Amino acid sequence: MTFAILAAPLFLLAAPAAAEAPSSAPALETAPAPTPETTAAPDVAAQDREMRERTALNDVFFEALGSGLLYSLNYERILDKWNIGLRGGASYFTYKVAQQGQSGNVTLVSFPLVASYYIGWGSHHVQLGLGATILYTGVATDSLGVKFDSERSGAGLAANAVIGYRFMPRTGGVSFGVDFTPLLRASKLLPWGGANVGYAF
Numbered sequence: 001m002t003f004a005i006l007a008a009p010l011f012l013l014a015a016p017a018a019a020e021a022p023s024s025a026p027a028l029e030t031a032p033a034p035t036p037e038t039t040a041a042p043d044v045a046a047q048d049r050e051m052r053e054r055t056a057l058n059d060v061f062f063e064a065l066g067s068g069l070l071y072s073l074n075y076e077r078i079l080d081k082w083n084i085g086l087r088g089g090a091s092y093f094t095y096k097v098a099q100q101g102q103s104g105n106v107t108l109v110s111f112p113l114v115a116s117y118y119i120g121w122g123s124h125h126v127q128l129g130l131g132a133t134i135l136y137t138g139v140a141t142d143s144l145g146v147k148f149d150s151e152r153s154g155a156g157l158a159a160n161a162v163i164g165y166r167f168m169p170r171t172g173g174v175s176f177g178v179d180f181t182p183l184l185r186a187s188k189l190l191p192w193g194g195a196n197v198g199y200a201f
Contacts, residue, residue, distance in 0.1 A: 054080040056172040061198020066181045067160045085116040107138040123169045129162030158185035171175035175200045
């Protein structure tokens with residue numbers, strides 16, 4: 001009996017410890033679902049403003065007929081803020097005339113000056129312009145001293161107008177147009193027209 005009481009603690013100490021309940025496996029960490037990057041909405045106003053801004057403010061062009069009468073070489077500066085173009089040009093032409101066996105030269109010089117208002121969007125425009133054309137007609141004498149004269153000899157001034165279409169690329173490139181260009185001088189109206197081609201930069 002005594003031995004049994006003394007041996008009981010040994011059996012208790014030697015008995016294997018109760019197995020611990022297996023701990024549950026650690027939960028797998030799930031990566032957060034990628035959130036799609038938010039695309040910034042396009043700034044329509046900024047894009048529209050960029051399309052409207054003109055970087056080619058200068059235009060050099062040749063006009064057949066038109067405000068220079070026969071032809072003219074022109075330079076135009078565009079004031080984009082007000083949709084206005086300021087143009088200046090020049091032309092020179094001389095030809096021989098004959099009268100009763102004699103001959104001489106008639107010279108025509110013109111300087112068209114036009115201020116235009118452009119209506120449109122992008123590179124396409126309706127052109128409305130007003131201005132003046134400075135004219136000089138010179139009549140030379142021949143070798144025998146015969147003088148060729150005309151009532152239009154000397155300097156003069158003609159009012160002009162422009163109604164037409166102009167293609168002017170906003171960032172530079174080839175420009176062109178066609179227009180109706182009547183001229184008024186000394187109460188006489190000359191229905192006229194022209195076409196032009198040049199380069200904007």
